[in-house]
Amino acid sequence: MTYDRRRFLASLSCSLAASVVSQPPQPLFALPSNHSCWLEVTAPFIVEDRARGVSTEIILTSDTFAGARGHEEKTSATEYDIYLYDQTGRAIGDKGIACTLTVPAMQTTVIAARDLLGNDKPFLGGMKIRLRPDKQAVKHASDLFSSAFVRWHTAESFDNVHANPDPLEWQNTTSFFYSMPFPSLAEYDCLFSLFNPYNQSSAGEIVVRNALGQRVHSQRYDLKPHCSLLFHLNSGAFVNDAWATTNKSAKPQGNGLLAVTNDEGTAKSFGYLMIRKPERKRFSVEHPIHQGVFKPKAAPPPFDEKAQFKAKNVLYSPLLFRAKKIGGVTLESRFYLGTGLPLEESLWLYPFAMDAHGNAAWSAMTDTALPKLLPASQYEHKIIRLAAGQSCAIDFSKLSLATGFSGGLAVAVSPDTTHTLMKVEVQVPEWNAHAFTHFRPGLRSARNYQRPKERGGLVTDYIASGARIVRGKFDEIIGVINIDDQGIEGRPELELFNAQGVVMRIKLGTVPAFACQHFLLSEFVPDNLKPETLSLRLVDEQATLLMSVLHLDYTRRDLAIDHGSDRFSTFLDYGCS
Incomplete structure (x- = not known):
């Protein structure tokens, strides 16, 4: 079933300028007036x-x-x-x-x-x-x-x-809430590496919560300057060996939310979560996001008098697959949505999918299978409602999306939240392989990125790296989604860069408004392309596009994901003064 794009978007009451995610406090110490631009x-x-x-x-x-x-x-x-x-x-x-x-x-x-x-x-x-x-x-x-x-x-x-x-504005000793959703601990072994990059100590608490926000494990930590630690989510214990097969907890657990809160007066730390299948030695790595610490406020449900959802933002991923064959492998998608520390006591989420032609191909409001995947308390008004500390998992192999589908997933949210708390898992079942990443920010962020004159007038300027093209050994799947609100058709060009600079430029064709398309890079490059690590740059002079990239390794029978980033995404927010 598909929906007319304009009619579908018109039904989504969306005041995108009405809310702003709270920013971390200013530094507790003054930045020197003559500091450099490092x-x-x-x-x-x-x-x-x-x-x-x-x-x-x-x-x-x-x-x-x-x-x-x-x-x-x-x-x-x-x-x-x-x-x-x-x-x-x-x-x-x-x-x-x-x-x-x-x-x-x-x-x-x-x-x-x-x-x-x-x-x-x-x-x-x-x-x-x-x-x-x-x-x-x-x-x-x-x-x-x-x-x-x-x-x-x-x-x-x-x-x-x-x-x-780690922008200068965040280098202070204020308390931060650092969190991310994680997949089922009954299926995956999850190891968290935490690193303190500062000259002062970082102390606080690591908490593991289940999908309903209930505390499962917690540990106090105290990291001296520049030190690291390893924390095993399944057992709730610190470990010393990152690569040893770790015993899972006696009671297998589902998905949930990992949160680290540093104490006021100590430095924050940074972490990566290694998500692995020990029996096959597969792993993927994903990261949390820092937020300021505050108390979520009470608020009425975000619906108007006609019961339409009043979204504050829409977040996107061009990585929605349902038994889709690309590059000789089958792709399946699952999504993990977390609250982090929400602005309000409940975070409301409305997922919907778009196809390669710009149609809305699936909606959380119309799929009767979705409520069966969620706890009863997390599905209300035909969309998802998560209380603070909660998370949920959406497995599209168990929903009504058509077999062979490839496209994008959008999540309309209220109140506003960060895209990093929306995680994506892509699986290749025949390889028993998995990879994780997260969503991309929405149109309001993109318009802000487009403001600097240093950008040179490009509407889309997206970067990914770590690509490799070797016939039969490595390939890349480029996911491109058009989020432009002016109905502008995208005509993107993909630039490839090696250690000497630009290698070639590829015209990918047209990407209709609201459409999400996927391109197999080997179909666009010559057979004699040198086997080396490449950076990828997607540019478009007219339309606002987002890009994420799947790296395929046919020798290891594994995949990885680069979510991609706008080349000016931090330019206005994080400077040297």
Whole structure:
């Protein structure tokens, strides 16, 4: 069943400018007036173990430059300082810096963590990267989400995730609420790595809640400067070995919400959650999101006098599949929606799907199978209602979406919330493989990203990295969704960048308004393309598009996901003053 796009959108009462997610408090200490334009990102899980075949790489994109083609100018480059700390907080490298380098714009650079260590000993720790544009008109990094990535390899699995932004505005000793939903602990073994990148201690509490928000496990933690810890969600215990097969809890649990709250007066920390299937040694990595600590307020249900849902925002993912064959593999999608710390006592969510032609192909209001997947208290007024601390799972293989479907999922929300709390899982059943990522922000955020003059007038400018194309070994599925509210047809161009710069530009064709389409990259590139790590850039001069990328590894029979990021997503919010 499909719905007329305009009629469907008109039925969604949506006041997108009416609510703003609360921002973290200002720093408790004043920033120096003469501070430089260095900004920082953090990666909390760097691991090397030759005996187990585990290795880590850092991928640098150097994607800050002015204008649509500013990367072609010789003066465009980014300086990187890489700081690496072992689990005990010991710094690696001369004078505490593991590596310093300058990378020309859009010259994808891969650094093996083993080369930074300079030895063959096992290593577990965290990384901090400082970066700034070198001799450019742009005074600070334009997007902290796509500046640096971490990629892990084993013989059986791989994954890559962006380093986490740590803007100056958030570098304080205020209490933060750091959370994410997680999948069923009866199916997955989940290990959380927490890293303190600061010169002061971080102390607080780690809490695991079930889908109804009930506390299942909790542990106090106290991390000294630059130290790391490992916390096992299934057992609720701290562990020492990231790669040992961990015993699951005696009572298997379902999905839920992980939350870390640092104490007032101590530093916050950063974490990655490794989601794995021990019997197949598969893993995927995903991260939480920081919020300020506040008390959710009481509010009436967000419906008008005609019982229409009054949404405050719409969040998107171009990764909805139901038994869809692409690139010789079958793709299935599941979604995990969490509240984090909501602005109001209840978070209301209305999921709906769009197809490749711009039609609404599925709605939570009309699928009678959806209420059967949720606790009774989480389905009200034909949409999802989550109380603070709650989460839910949506498995589309158990819903009425047609077999062979590929498209996008949108979630209209009230009150406003962050896209990072909406997680996506894509599975390849014949590989017994899985990968996790999260949604993309909505149109209001996109319009804000489009404001800087340094952008060069592009409406869409999206970055992903870690791509590889080798016939029969590696491939990429590019998901593109058109969220433009002006009915503008997208005509995107995909740019590929290697270590020397741009490799080629590909016209992907047309993407209708409200449509979500998927492209297999090997169908667009020559057979003799050099086998190397690539960054991908999606550009469009007219339409507002979002991009996420599935990385396929046919040798390991595994997949990973890069959710993609607008090249100016942090430019206006996180600067040097």
